[in-house]
Amino acid sequence: MIEYQAEHPTGDVAFSGLEQDYESARPGYPKASLDYIFNLCPTPTPPLVVDVGCGTGKLTRQLADGYVEARITGCDANDDMIAQARASTEGNQINYTVSSAESLPFSENEVGLMTVAQAVQWFDRPIFFREAKKVLASKGILVLIENNRDWRSSDFLDAYENLLEENAPGYSRFYRDHDYASELTEADYTDMGISRVKWMREMSLGKFIQMAKSSTRLQSALRAKGQSVISDLEQLLSKHATANSFIEVPYTTHIWTAVA
Numbered sequence: 001m002i003e004y005q006a007e008h009p010t011g012d013v014a015f016s017g018l019e020q021d022y023e024s025a026r027p028g029y030p031k032a033s034l035d036y037i038f039n040l041c042p043t044p045t046p047p048l049v050v051d052v053g054c055g056t057g058k059l060t061r062q063l064a065d066g067y068v069e070a071r072i073t074g075c076d077a078n079d080d081m082i083a084q085a086r087a088s089t090e091g092n093q094i095n096y097t098v099s100s101a102e103s104l105p106f107s108e109n110e111v112g113l114m115t116v117a118q119a120v121q122w123f124d125r126p127i128f129f130r131e132a133k134k135v136l137a138s139k140g141i142l143v144l145i146e147n148n149r150d151w152r153s154s155d156f157l158d159a160y161e162n163l164l165e166e167n168a169p170g171y172s173r174f175y176r177d178h179d180y181a182s183e184l185t186e187a188d189y190t191d192m193g194i195s196r197v198k199w200m201r202e203m204s205l206g207k208f209i210q211m212a213k214s215s216t217r218l219q220s221a222l223r224a225k226g227q228s229v230i231s232d233l234e235q236l237l238s239k240h241a242t243a244n245s246f247i248e249v250p251y252t253t254h255i256w257t258a259v260a
Contacts, residue, residue, distance in 0.1 A: 015055070015078050015080065015081055015214075015216065016078060016079075016080045017080065018080075018213070018214045018215075018216075018219070019055075019056055019078075019080045019081050019083070019084035020084065021210050021211070021213050021214035022055060022056050022081070022084070022214040023056040023058075023084050023088055024210060025207050025208075025210040025211035025213075025214055026055075026056075026058060026211060026214060027058075027147055027201055027251070028058045028059070028062055029058070029059055029062055029117070029145060029147065029253060030197050030199045030251075030253055032197045032199075032253075033145060033195070033197045033253045033255055034062055034063075034066060036195050036197075036255055037063075037066075037113075037115070037143055037145075037255070037257075038066045038067075040141065040143075040193070040257060041112070041113050041141050043069075044067060044070050044112030044113040044140075044141075045112045045137065045139075045140075046109075046110060046111070046112045046137055047067075047069060047070040047071060047112060048070065048071045048073065048106075048110055048111050048112055048113075049063055049067050049070045049071070049072045049073070049111075049112065049113045049114075049115070050072075050073045050074075050075065050104070050106065050111050050113070050114045050115070050135075051063060051072070051073070051074045051075070051114075051115045051116075051117065052075050052076075052101050052104070052114060052115070052116045052119070052128075052132070053075070053076055053077075053101055053116050053117070053118070053119025053120070053122065053123070054074030054075060054076045054081075054082075054085060054096070054117070054119075055076060055078075055081045055085070055117070055118065055119070056081055056084040056085045056088055057074050057084075057085030057086075057088055057089055057094065057096065058117070059115060059117040059145065060072060060074040060085065060089075060094055060096075061088075061089060061094065063115065064093050064094050067113075068093075070112070070113075071093075071095070072093055072094045072095070073094070073095045073096070073097060074094060074095070074096045074097070075096075075097055075098075075099040075101070075104065075105070076096075076098065076099070077098065077099065077100045077101070078098075079098055082096050082097070082098050101116075101119070101122075101123040101124075101128045101131070102123065102124055102127040102128050102131055103131065104131055104132070104135050106135040107135065108134055108135060109135070109136070109137045109138065109140075110135055110137070111135045111136050111137060111140055112136075112137055112140050112141075113140065113141050113143070114132055114135075114136055114140070114141070114142050114143070115142075115143045115144075115145060116142075116143070116144050116145070117145045117146070118145075118146055118147065120144050120146075120180070121175065121176055121178065125178075125183055126183075126187065129142075129183065129184065129187035129189070130187065132260070133187065133188070133189070133260045136260035137260070138260070139259055139260070140259070140260045141257060141258070141259055141260070142184070142189065142257070142258050142259075142260060143255065143256070143257050144180055144255070144256040144257075145253065145254070145255045145256075146176060146253065146254045147251050147253050148176060148251065148252050148253070148254060149249060149250070149251055150198070150250040150251060150252050151173060153250050154248070154249070154250050155240065156236070156237075156239075156240035156247060156248075156249075157249065157250070159236055159240070160212075160233070160236060161173040163221075163229070163232055163233060163236060164217050164218065164221060167221035167224060167225045167229050167232075168217045168218070168220040168221040168224065169220060169224055170220075171217050171220065171221075180256045181194060181256060181258075184256070184258040189258035189259060189260060190258065190259050191257075191258065191259040192256070192257070192258050193255075193256070193257040193258070194254070194255070194256055194257075195254075195255040195257075196252055196253065196254055196255070197252070197253040197255075198250070198251070198252050198253075199250075199251050199253065200248055200249070200250050200251070201248075201249045201250075201251060202242075202246050202247070202248055202249075203246060203247050203249055204245070204246055204247075205234070205237045205238070205241060205245060205246070205247060208237060208247050208249070209230065209233060209234070209237070212233060218233075
């Protein structure tokens with residue numbers, strides 16, 4: 001039996017007040033990862049796509065670009081993130097709603113495709129996987145996707161993780177190391193798939209600091225150690241910056257797919 005633990009007991013409020021930095025500085029998802037989803041599920045049946053834990057709607061909007069005939073709904077437990085998602089979205093194809101992952105506002109078999117981006121570690125996953133299976137149609141697809149900074153291939157990111165581990169109480173860089181495929185198998189999903197996309201993001205030093213501030217990890221470090229953490233981060237960025245004062249951030253986007 002696999003044991004689970006939600007990342008934070010109050011995940012519904014953890015990002016309150018961080019939504020503007022999140023929207024401005026966090027990346028979207030690389031084209032190759034979206035193409036993987038679109039090829040896997042060319043036409044969601046039924047034509048309802050749900051993005052759970054949607055945050056400010058970064059993946060939600062990318063899904064809407066590919067599924068122009070589908071209904072798109074983004075759900076998040078945090079009111080501030082949903083408000084930012086609505087403010088950042090043009091047109092009316094996407095509906096946003098405040099909802100926990102463990103109690104989704106959909107009928108049985110109503111959803112053709114469900115995605116979770118950057119969020120599943122916050123959920124009570126056994127409950128969520130059961131809830132997702134209930135509202136997904138027969139042969140409906142669940143997709144978990146994460147942009148993970150590749151600290152193993154970057155001296156800068158390795159040092160940044162050290163900074164967080166030294167200053168954010170209880171933080172470990174391995175916080176996303178879960179065996180989702182085994183968890184999904186235990187929850188009676190089938191046809192498991194795993195894909196990885198490597199890519200590089202070049203950022204200004206200020207944009208990296210803004211992205212860091214959108215993280216609950218850095219916010220925890222700031223509460224524990226104060227603004228000295230930002231000074232240490234600025235020194236670290238200066239040490240590793242390119243000649244034109246940018247920082248190169250390698251990512252691996254991981255995708256897990258399963259059929260309900």
